[in-house]
Amino acid sequence: MSLAEKYPKEIRQILAKYPPEHKRSAVMPLLHLAQLQEGHVDRHAMQEIAALLEITETEIASIIGFYTLYHDKPEGKLRIQVCTDLPCALRGADKFLADLCGKLGIQPGETTPDGLVTVEAVMCLAACDKAPMFQTQGTNGIEYHEHMTVEKTMELIDGFKKNDGEVK
């Protein structure tokens, strides 16, 4: 199904935010929208956005490549993105990431064999006083999880599996 069929109202609302002669501005919100269902932006969505905004697919690809929250390849349905930058690392983030990956039997950047969970180290998420913390990126968009432990994270993953891919 095309984006226009799936999200007619959302697309109208996004385009209304910008002057009609600058509709290219809608590219980032449209990419966020396209990514919601599948967790990545596929070729069809890229073509559709390019046609809607009258820019080339190459330009769309360069934007996906530049910004870290856009993905052009499928990974785990739930991405757990742990901040390991300096302030979080001073409060145990590196150990948290290593322990979590150990528990899941994967390395940072890898996906669990069932294809459900990808764990990544990411740059600062502006929650330095609440480390260890991570964001989840999935079909609900992006959510913050602060003051985390490996146990609490495993509970979250179990809940995610039980709820068919919804973070609860």
Place this chain on the structure above:
Amino acid sequence: MTHVLLRHRDIPNINTIDVYKKNGGFEAFKNAVIKMKPEEVTNVVKNSGLRGRGGAGFPTGMKWQFMDNKNWPHYVVANADESEPGTFKDREIMEQNPFQFLEGVALASYAVGANAAYVYLRGEFWQVAKFLDEKIAEMEEAGFLGDKLFGTDYSLRIYTHLGAGAYICGEETALLESIEGKRGQPRVRPPFPPSFGLYGKPTVVNNVETLTNVPLILSKGADWYKSIGTADSAGVKIFSLSGRVKKPGNYELPFGKTFRDLIYGEGGGIIDDRPIKAIMPAGASSSLIVADDKALDTILDYASVRTLGADLGSASVIVIDDTVSIEWVISKTIHFFKHESCGKCTPCREGNHWMLSVVNRIEHHHNPEDVELLLNVAKQMQGKCLCALGEFATMAVVTGIERFPQDFKA
């Protein structure tokens, strides 16, 4: 003292429109639109001594006065990109005291004659953007945003725009490129945004915290605001305190307290009461300060922190104790800036790449020549890039090696 910015800590539920209104909310905006000329609003802000809270500390009223009045339309953009490691103040403002921030956006827009304003949030603030969208809709419904406000000819709409993960978009011209639907790479300045900004039109870009000051400055007056803080730095500042302290968090203080007040008073001191070793007052892009008594007794304002060979910047104070090696600290900052360099300027793109290679090698084999090489690469990057990122990437490296040489020996 009651809070000026973090007012939700004094007034429960101020993030609901009724409570905000009951506490004088939108009075300043209504009064300005009905009774004041735009330039009068700018003058009050200018006379208050308010300086930009995003890091650069530029006088806010002066920035508004630079808007080119021969080129229209005008735009206001609120910088809610908040991506500096160590900074987490703007999210608390937007989540807990959103209407004061949005009223600040509205007042800035009226002052510079903008009919459209954008709030640029980092993509990770997905939930915050949804929340602000709801608050903006409530303001429209209540008649504080929309067409012909308060029976005048003035119209204003505020829109949110989500980024998608790029530190560089906190740089104002990269941010504008990003709203225009491009990769966030900085423009050559000048021209500056007040003459050539969003869509090539005059644009004011202000940080969230800066704008959140404005409603109370308008309602209580420039002299009230100037009476808080120091002669150099008027008003209050939110200090994001993180690292090896017992009580990390945001603390709103008038300028003029000391590092000791912040770290040992508000922050409760160092974890396990260890000795403090270093302070980074402006996040990962900060110089490293040796945390001796002189530093701890230094006053927190823009001019005083500079006497320690550092900038106060966005006041994101990262505290480092004696359990931490400065060599490890700079490997963290280099890793960050290598990832975030946008790739436009060669010294930053290549310099960060080589700094990371060298610091990784130092971590495995302590070769004094490599420390010299790292310092050399960092110094060659300085002063050669279009935006400050190329500079920021070198600050901890150069000051770390020069001020903590014992941490770079085998």
